[in-house]
Structures are given as C-alpha cells and as structure tokens.
Amino acid sequence: MGQSIQRRQPVKQTIFSTTLNNGIVLLGEELPGLESVAIAFHTPAGAVHDGPGRCGLATLSGEMMLRGAGDRSSRQIVDSLEGAGVQWAQSVSMSHASFAGAMVARQLPIALPIYADILRRPLLPDDQWEPARQMVLQNLAGTEDDPAHRAMSALRQLHYPSPWGMPSEGITAEVEGIGLEDVRAFVSANVRPRGTIIAIAGRIHWDAFVQSMEHLFGDWNAGATQPVVTGQRGPHVRHVQHDSQQTHIALAWPAPPYRSDESYEATAALAVLGGGSSSRLFSEVRERRGLCYSVSAGYHTLRDCAAAVCYSGTSAARAQETLDVMLTEIRRLPGTLEQAELDRVKARAKSALVMQQESSAARAGGIARQWYHLGKVRSLAEELARYDRLSVASIEAWLANHPPQELSVVSLGREPLEVPHEISA
Amino acid sequence: MKFLRERLDNGLEVIAEITDGALSTSIGFFVKAGARDETDSLWGASHFLEHMVFKGTADISADEINRRFDWMGASANAFTSEEDTVYHAAVLPEQQLEATALLARMMRPALRESDFATEKLVILEEIRMYDDQPPFGADDRCRASFFGRHPLARSVLGTVESIEALTADAMRDYHRQRYAPGNIVLAATGAVDFAALVDSARTWCGAWEPQATQPRQTMPVAWAPRADSTLEHITRASATLEYAVRMTAGPAGHDEDRFAAKLLAAVLGDDSGSRLYWALVDSGEAEQASCHHHDYLDAGMFATQLSCDAGDVVELLERIEEVYRQATAEGISPAELEQARNKLAGRVVLVGERPRHRLFSVGLEWARAGTYRSVAEDLQIVENLGMDDVRRVLDCWPLHGSGSTVLAGPYPAEASPESLDESQ
Known part of the structure; x- marks a missing residue:
C-alpha cells in the first residue's frame, strides 16, 4: 500500500480524587469531547x-x-x-x-x-x-x-x-x-460512608461536583466497618443435573488478585489461552475441531483472591472431548508461550484501554474498580507502560511458579463428565 | 461531525461519519443479505456464510485472519439479521488501513469444502445453544406464525435439518448473488481518514465484478398483517418459567411513523419505567414484561415478551392486553410523552459518543434506505414527536386484538388458554 496513517498524540487524561471527612472517596475523570456524564455510587x-x-x-x-x-x-x-x-x-x-x-x-x-x-x-x-x-x-x-x-x-x-x-x-x-x-x-x-466510592466520568466540573457531594453527603456519619469471616472452600468437582441438549463446562484455578503486580502476567497468560479469536482454546476447540460455538478463558478477581476461568458449552455427545482438549491446552500452557502470541495480547489490551476512554460509563466503573482494588487510580500511561514491560520471560516465570493446578471443575447437563483425578488434586 | 460518501464504478458505496477528537475508528461492511433473501433450500445460508467468511480467502487462512485482527488490537465480529449481514472492526486510528484491507479481502472467501464441514458443526452447536435458552424457540415460532408467507417469516439460524442439507455449492451461488459490489456498503465512523478509506476500497474491492443485483424478495401481494389471533405452545417441561412472545403489526421501515412507534413502545413496554414494568415487573409478578418496535424494509411489528410462573401466564397476557386496550382508548399522557422523549434522547447521545455503536446506526440506515442522519438530526426527530403522532400510531396499529402469540415452558399444552385463543 505504501500509505500510513499518522499515529495520534497520546490520550490526555485528567483524573481527580479526594476523600471527604467521613471517609467517602470521590473520583473523577474528565473525558474531553463527550456530552455525557456517568456516575456510580458503590457502597460496601x-x-x-x-x-x-x-x-x-x-x-x-x-x-x-x-x-x-x-x-x-x-x-x-x-x-x-x-x-x-x-x-x-x-x-x-x-x-x-x-x-x-x-x-x-x-x-x-x-x-x-x-x-x-x-x-x-x-x-x-x-x-x-x-x-x-x-x-x-x-x-x-x-x-x-x-x-x-x-x-x-x-x-x-x-x-x-x-x-x-x-x-x-x-x-x-x-x-x-x-x-x-x-x-x-x-x-x-x-x-455507610466509610468504604463508599463515588466515581464520575465524562463532561465533568470537578470542583462543583465535590461541592455538591460535600453538601449531599458531608454530614453523613454512620456505621462501623463490618468484618467478613472467610471460611473454607468447597470440593473441586461437581456435576449439576440439567435437562439440556448442551453440556456446559466451567473450570477455575487460583490466580493472583488484581492488586498483585503479577496479575498482569496472569491476565496475559490467560489471554493467550482463551482471550481472543487467535487464542489457543478458540483455535483448537472451535476452529479446528468445530466442537462448540463458545469457548473462552479469562480472569476474575475479588479483592483478596482471584481465578483463572475457562468456559465452553457443547452438545452432550462431544462434551467429554471438549473437556479433554481444554485440559490439554491448559496443561500445555507453561513453557510454550511465543512472542507473537504475547504481541497480539498486548495489542488487544492496549487498544481496549484506549477505547474505554470513549465511554463515560466504562470509565466511571473503571476508576472505581481500581480504587477498590488498589487504593488509587492508575493512569492510562501507567497501564500502557506496565503492558510494555510484559515479556515472554516474565510470563513464563510466573507460569513456572504458578502452573495451572487444583482445578475446580463444573459440568452442567444430562451426564457427568470424567475428570482426571490429578488435575483437581 | 462530518459525513462523506463515494461510489465506486462497480457500485460499492463508501460512507463515513467523521468525529473530531474520536480516539478510535470503526469500520464495517454492510451486506444486503439476510434471512429474508433465502429460499427453503438456502434456509440459514446467510448466517452460515457469515461464519464461513472468517474461514479465510484463497490466500489468507482462518488462523491468519484471527491472528491479524488480534495483532491490530481489533474488536472484530459479525452478525446476521433478517435483512443484513454486518462485518465490523473497532480499531485505533493507525490500524484503519490494515483493518479495512482485511475485512475487504474477507468479503471474497474461499468457501472450502473441509471448512464448510467443520463450521457446519459449529452452526449446529449454536442452534442447540439457543434452543436451550429462553425463550426456547418461542421467538422464531412466533415470527413464522406472524409473518406467514412473507419472507420475514424465516429465522436467521435456520434449523438443524436445513443446515445439515445445505451444500457448499449452494452457498457459493448465494454468495455470488448477494455479495455483489452493488449490494455492499463500506461504512466507517469515528476518527476516519476518508481519502485512505476510499483508496482502500478501490485497491481491495475495485476489481469485484459488478453484477445486476437480484431484487430482494418483498412482501407478496397476498400478505397482510394477521387479522386473526393465533396461539401456539412449545412444551419445555424442564423450564422453570413460562416464556411468551407476541407479535402485532406496526409501522414499516419506510413509514415516518416508525419513530413515534418506538416512542410508544418505550412508554408501554420499555424494560424499566413503562406501563408494563409498573403493572407486572415492579410487582414481582413477571420476570420480564416488555414491548419493542422492530422495522424492516416493507413491514414492521411490535414484539411483546413476557416471562413469569407458568400458572400466571394466561392472566398476565390478558393484563397486558388490557394495558394495550387502555392505551388505544385513552392515549398516553403529556408527562409520559416527555419522559419517553428524554429517555430516547439520552440514548441517542450515549450511543452517538461511541464510534463502535454509532457505526451500526449509520451503516444500517444507509444500507436500508440510502439516507444519513446526524446525531443532531436524530435528536431533532425525537424532540419533534408529539401527542398527535402517538395517537396516529395507536389508531393505525393497535397493539391489542389480532396478532400471534407463542408460549414456551412447562405450561400444560392440553390446558389451552381459551380466553386468548380467539381464532380457533
């Protein structure tokens, strides 16, 4: 083609945060060019x-x-x-x-x-x-x-x-x-105010917003922090009886929570496994074998623990083969990562981060989520830089220390599936 | 916001809505091919073909397509409806050329026998997946009953039997006919370099042979919206709730009253804050009770959806009928008009801010009608809707009375709900 389109200037980002005397955290992000504003109130x-x-x-x-x-x-x-x-x-x-x-x-x-x-x-x-x-x-x-x-x-x-x-x-x-x-x-x-996060994004006027929040919430004083007692986890394998043509397969194993710096390595490894249409699960399970319509892998996080999650739904007769291929790909992950796979994962992640800046609702949700997990908002530049630091070596190092194991396996459908004992032990 | 258009010599149209300051570019090929263009032996071909387009061209493999989209950081996908097949990618502006070139080349797929056989299995899984989900086929059955002999009666996915019987040769013929350049619109929104877009179109699509495009199957002379009422039941003993779909006639895509019809549907059956919401959902009697207006080239309809305990379905359908009857008799209030206008305006603004969403409004409108409306013009239409417009829709297209209803769920089929079954 011989043509190229100029790469644009880095996205300019303006993020605000402040904490009211009663503990309410106010977050804001100005998104130039938008007519809309989105607000989210998260109370604990x-x-x-x-x-x-x-x-x-x-x-x-x-x-x-x-x-x-x-x-x-x-x-x-x-x-x-x-x-x-x-x-x-x-x-x-x-x-x-x-x-x-x-x-x-x-x-x-x-x-x-x-x-x-x-x-x-x-x-x-x-x-x-x-x-x-x-x-x-x-x-x-x-x-x-x-x-x-x-x-x-x-x-x-x-x-x-x-x-x-x-x-x-x-x-x-x-x-x-x-x-x-x-x-x-x-x-x-x-x-109650302590633990409440209020996030706003889009066409905002931060000073006026803080003033009205002071007016509406400044004299709110109630309640003490409620402790949560964390108990035991359940068994590793379960079949749920359901009268359906398809059998649904869901798998999980431990991953670092979002606040851990290693969550980037984990997220990238999972994206290679099942994050896009060139991912291993999509290629092997759907494209090459036609075993299912949907198959994916992803990352799910709570504050203190997280999960690598895989899912597929397929007709009962082919469910065992689907599970077997999924497990093969999961086991194969450590030690086989290729640079080209990582490049694609980085490109998708960076592009998604930039496009989020076009949605006031996505950003209001995003900055609140970051505050909950990290106690701060990471700038887009920081996030992009962190993706740049991801390397095959850093992901392989993480995978070597945290190979997929202790899998939880759920099947839902007419017949239970055979789950190899060693993967869930 | 700026709108530009160009037409290649072979008939392919290129359009773009350019937004200053947009961070992304969305690109789509809008093909005038959908379930309404199929025959019995091609039932499901449009949607199956959409899958096959991702299986590669003579010189790009399926894996390569997937890798290239991911490498560009594209959010790429496709969908098929009754009237359109749309291939789309949202990318950062620096990827415009790559994304346009890849999508353009995909429009001339290899349609290899081996890929066809493998992908057939995926389509059959997709059919099974939807069959296991609410409303358990009630929507397709209702469409078939409501549209009768009209080409819009056909479901997009096809059936297990029609997909199993489809051949790669038949699909190749169908592709030749429907994917002619005069049947395709290349649309882009957001941060678009229009000169580069037209260049890409010339480079990758310019050599496509122009063809006399087949006219679309339109409404047969004999077809008219149902004047009677029909009721059918699909038994799903294992379902927890009962699902009902009801279709009644509404303004078509060429009818200026379609905007008022959408406003009326928002007043009567929006997912929240509507008359059906307050009557049935807020009270916890129904899981869902909603009404939406859909328009096509030559027909339109209101689709009502209800899900609730099986034992309540007859009574709740009757109450929905009463909500509609009362609307026709008494109209809506000025406050309801105002609320619905603000609601629709809010949606127009929010959709308008995201190039990846705006692409569908702009591309589909051009593919269907050859017209373009800016966000400001869309807002003006909403602003201008008045009580008389809503009154006219209620008079011409009453939602009560005749129509097709299909239930799916554990409701005992032998206990035919006679109060609804006026035709039998």
Missing part, C-alpha cells in the same frame, strides 16, 4: 455480608433501597431519573451495592440528590416488601433457565472460600426466609 453493602442462611439479603436490600427514599416513592424515583433521560442501573456484587446512571451532562444536578436519598434516606417501606421479594424470586427463577449462568455460579462456589463464592443474586430457599427487619438491619449496618 455487598453480598459478602449476607450471613449464613441468608444468601440474597444484600440483593433484597439493594432492591428495597430503590423502592422509596427521602420524599420520593419508588415510582417517583424511577420517573424522576428517566424523566431526565438518565440510564440507571442497580446491582449487587460480592463487595458492593451499586447505583449508577449515565446521562446528558446538564441533567446531573437532577440526578445527584436522588442518589443521595437512595443511599442516605431509603424508606424501606412495608408496602414495597412483598413486591421486592417477589421480584428477586422471579429473577432467581429466571437464572434457573440460564445454563451458562448456572454453571459459572456453581464454579465460583467451588473455587472461592466461603462466603466469597456465594451467588450474589441469592438462593431461593434462603431468600424465602428473609424478612423486612433483616433488610432494615442490613442497610443500617452496611450502607
């Missing part, structure tokens, strides 16, 4: 605090917090947000209950007081309890019909020590035993 009322026999309590609490707050009813909250064109979302992870919104920047002053009411003044009213409970139960029934979701959920329960692997959406039998008084106690104990 995650499912890890559910407590024994009450799996689903955090999810019920998150749902109830939206059902009336301050002087607004459940309906008025949604109507006010949607009337301002806010795309809102509420979710509960192991660590946090999160309330997020993305909108045209001029609507932010309408949205902020509503979110402040949800966090600080949830009404948790009697008349909303039964509908909220039924909604959570309906969602649980829906997940029963999603085989891939069930397989991954079972895998997390095997891999992580209790309670970190429990399903944040709840367990039907346990949700049925939870009462509104449990929700009120949970919200009062866990929704």
Whole structure:
C-alpha cells in the first residue's frame, strides 16, 4: 500500500480524587469531547455480608433501597431519573451495592440528590416488601433457565472460600426466609460512608461536583466497618443435573488478585489461552475441531483472591472431548508461550484501554474498580507502560511458579463428565 | 461531525461519519443479505456464510485472519439479521488501513469444502445453544406464525435439518448473488481518514465484478398483517418459567411513523419505567414484561415478551392486553410523552459518543434506505414527536386484538388458554 496513517498524540487524561471527612472517596475523570456524564455510587453493602442462611439479603436490600427514599416513592424515583433521560442501573456484587446512571451532562444536578436519598434516606417501606421479594424470586427463577449462568455460579462456589463464592443474586430457599427487619438491619449496618466510592466520568466540573457531594453527603456519619469471616472452600468437582441438549463446562484455578503486580502476567497468560479469536482454546476447540460455538478463558478477581476461568458449552455427545482438549491446552500452557502470541495480547489490551476512554460509563466503573482494588487510580500511561514491560520471560516465570493446578471443575447437563483425578488434586 | 460518501464504478458505496477528537475508528461492511433473501433450500445460508467468511480467502487462512485482527488490537465480529449481514472492526486510528484491507479481502472467501464441514458443526452447536435458552424457540415460532408467507417469516439460524442439507455449492451461488459490489456498503465512523478509506476500497474491492443485483424478495401481494389471533405452545417441561412472545403489526421501515412507534413502545413496554414494568415487573409478578418496535424494509411489528410462573401466564397476557386496550382508548399522557422523549434522547447521545455503536446506526440506515442522519438530526426527530403522532400510531396499529402469540415452558399444552385463543 505504501500509505500510513499518522499515529495520534497520546490520550490526555485528567483524573481527580479526594476523600471527604467521613471517609467517602470521590473520583473523577474528565473525558474531553463527550456530552455525557456517568456516575456510580458503590457502597460496601455487598453480598459478602449476607450471613449464613441468608444468601440474597444484600440483593433484597439493594432492591428495597430503590423502592422509596427521602420524599420520593419508588415510582417517583424511577420517573424522576428517566424523566431526565438518565440510564440507571442497580446491582449487587460480592463487595458492593451499586447505583449508577449515565446521562446528558446538564441533567446531573437532577440526578445527584436522588442518589443521595437512595443511599442516605431509603424508606424501606412495608408496602414495597412483598413486591421486592417477589421480584428477586422471579429473577432467581429466571437464572434457573440460564445454563451458562448456572454453571459459572456453581464454579465460583467451588473455587472461592466461603462466603466469597456465594451467588450474589441469592438462593431461593434462603431468600424465602428473609424478612423486612433483616433488610432494615442490613442497610443500617452496611450502607455507610466509610468504604463508599463515588466515581464520575465524562463532561465533568470537578470542583462543583465535590461541592455538591460535600453538601449531599458531608454530614453523613454512620456505621462501623463490618468484618467478613472467610471460611473454607468447597470440593473441586461437581456435576449439576440439567435437562439440556448442551453440556456446559466451567473450570477455575487460583490466580493472583488484581492488586498483585503479577496479575498482569496472569491476565496475559490467560489471554493467550482463551482471550481472543487467535487464542489457543478458540483455535483448537472451535476452529479446528468445530466442537462448540463458545469457548473462552479469562480472569476474575475479588479483592483478596482471584481465578483463572475457562468456559465452553457443547452438545452432550462431544462434551467429554471438549473437556479433554481444554485440559490439554491448559496443561500445555507453561513453557510454550511465543512472542507473537504475547504481541497480539498486548495489542488487544492496549487498544481496549484506549477505547474505554470513549465511554463515560466504562470509565466511571473503571476508576472505581481500581480504587477498590488498589487504593488509587492508575493512569492510562501507567497501564500502557506496565503492558510494555510484559515479556515472554516474565510470563513464563510466573507460569513456572504458578502452573495451572487444583482445578475446580463444573459440568452442567444430562451426564457427568470424567475428570482426571490429578488435575483437581 | 462530518459525513462523506463515494461510489465506486462497480457500485460499492463508501460512507463515513467523521468525529473530531474520536480516539478510535470503526469500520464495517454492510451486506444486503439476510434471512429474508433465502429460499427453503438456502434456509440459514446467510448466517452460515457469515461464519464461513472468517474461514479465510484463497490466500489468507482462518488462523491468519484471527491472528491479524488480534495483532491490530481489533474488536472484530459479525452478525446476521433478517435483512443484513454486518462485518465490523473497532480499531485505533493507525490500524484503519490494515483493518479495512482485511475485512475487504474477507468479503471474497474461499468457501472450502473441509471448512464448510467443520463450521457446519459449529452452526449446529449454536442452534442447540439457543434452543436451550429462553425463550426456547418461542421467538422464531412466533415470527413464522406472524409473518406467514412473507419472507420475514424465516429465522436467521435456520434449523438443524436445513443446515445439515445445505451444500457448499449452494452457498457459493448465494454468495455470488448477494455479495455483489452493488449490494455492499463500506461504512466507517469515528476518527476516519476518508481519502485512505476510499483508496482502500478501490485497491481491495475495485476489481469485484459488478453484477445486476437480484431484487430482494418483498412482501407478496397476498400478505397482510394477521387479522386473526393465533396461539401456539412449545412444551419445555424442564423450564422453570413460562416464556411468551407476541407479535402485532406496526409501522414499516419506510413509514415516518416508525419513530413515534418506538416512542410508544418505550412508554408501554420499555424494560424499566413503562406501563408494563409498573403493572407486572415492579410487582414481582413477571420476570420480564416488555414491548419493542422492530422495522424492516416493507413491514414492521411490535414484539411483546413476557416471562413469569407458568400458572400466571394466561392472566398476565390478558393484563397486558388490557394495558394495550387502555392505551388505544385513552392515549398516553403529556408527562409520559416527555419522559419517553428524554429517555430516547439520552440514548441517542450515549450511543452517538461511541464510534463502535454509532457505526451500526449509520451503516444500517444507509444500507436500508440510502439516507444519513446526524446525531443532531436524530435528536431533532425525537424532540419533534408529539401527542398527535402517538395517537396516529395507536389508531393505525393497535397493539391489542389480532396478532400471534407463542408460549414456551412447562405450561400444560392440553390446558389451552381459551380466553386468548380467539381464532380457533
């Protein structure tokens, strides 16, 4: 071709952070050229605090917090947000209950007081309890019909020590035993300023934002940090009976958490294994053998532990072969990494990092996640530099010290699969 | 934001929406080929062909394609719908040439017999995967029932039988017809070097033989939206919930009322904050109750989806019918209009900020209608929608009454829900 297109200047990045007196962390990133702003409130009322026999309590609490707050009813909250064109979302992870919104920047002053009411003044009213409970139960029934979701959920329960692997959406039998008084106690104990992260990205005015946060949250003082007692992990192999044409296979083994510097080596090794369409699993399982439609490997992290995760879904008759090929590729990983594979992984990671800068919602989520794991926000330049330092040698060194072993294996389908004893020992 | 276009001598169209300051470039080949262009013996061919395009050309192997996309750091994929097959890649601007060249060369695939046999297995797995998932085939069955003899009745994936029977020769013929340059639009959004884009198109696509493109199969004269109601049931004893899909007629892709139809669907059945949401989802009676408007070249429809306990499905479908009946009788309120307008405007802005999302709005609109609308023009359309527009849609396209409904789940088939079964 003989043509080339000029490489652009490095992306200019402006990140802000400050901590209010009550412990709330405020993070911001200015994204030039965007009309939108996205905000996410993460409060430390995650499912890890559910407590024994009450799996689903955090999810019920998150749902109830939206059902009336301050002087607004459940309906008025949604109507006010949607009337301002806010795309809102509420979710509960192991660590946090999160309330997020993305909108045209001029609507932010309408949205902020509503979110402040949800966090600080949830009404948790009697008349909303039964509908909220039924909604959570309906969602649980829906997940029963999603085989891939069930397989991954079972895998997390095997891999992580209790309670970190429990399903944040709840367990039907346990949700049925939870009462509104449990929700009120949970919200009062866990929704608190210390440990709350509020992140905003897009077309922002940082000083004005900090001022309004001071005004809305500055006098909020409640609750002490809730400890989490980490217990044992489960058995390594499990078959879940499910009447489906396909068998779903989910595998996990230990990986360093995101805050460990080695997480970059681990993430890169997993990307070589199953991260893109030129990855080993995609090439061997799907492209060469046509064994399945979906197969992948990836990295999943909590604050103190993490997992290398592989997944595939394939028809029952070919599931054993699929598992065998996946295991062969996993075992083959240490000692075989090629420079070209690493180059591709780096290119994909860097490109994804830059493209994230085009989305206010992705960045608001990204900077909050980094703060939770690292206690700081890494700049794009730092991240890119860290990817540059990845080498075949550094990844092989990590793999040599941490070869895939102690695998957790879940199969979900009509028939269990044969799992070689040595890989899960 | 700037829009540019160029047409090659062989008919291939090149368009770009260029955004100052964008960090990425999105590139897509939009091929006017989809399930509606298939015949019985080609059922599923468009989607199968989309997979085969990734299996390589005469001089690039499948592995090489995958390696090149990953090496560019591209987020690349493809999808097939009733009317379009789209191949797309989002890259950093410095990869524009490479990405365009690779996608362009892929449009002339080798379609090797051995790859065809292996990929057939992958397609069959994809069919099984969807068959195991909600709504357990109710959507395809409902489409077939609603569209009847219209070409839009065909499902995109095809069936196990149609895929097993498909031959590589038949696919080659289909490719020759549908992938003619006059049937393809090369679109780009974000940080685009348009001169380089046109150069790439000339280099890689300029030699493609122009062909008299086959007109698309359109609505047969005899076809009209169903005036009756049909109800079918797919038994899935192992499903936990019951899934219902209902289709009723709506404005087509050429009808100016399609925008008002989308606004009406947002008021009645958006995933949150809509009438169906407050009536059925907020109360925890349904897992999902939603309504969306879909438009095609020559037809349109409202698709309602419900999932709930099997024992409640008849009652809840009746309540949805009542929500629709009341909307026709009383219209919507000015507050609902305002809320829906703001909601749609917010979506237009957020989608507009990401070149990789904007690519689909721009490319599909050009492939279907040969028209372009900027984000500002899209916002203006939303802003201009009024009560009279919504009223007109409610009068012409009532969502209650006639239509096709399909249930899938544990609901006992013998207990036919007669209250819904007006046609039998």
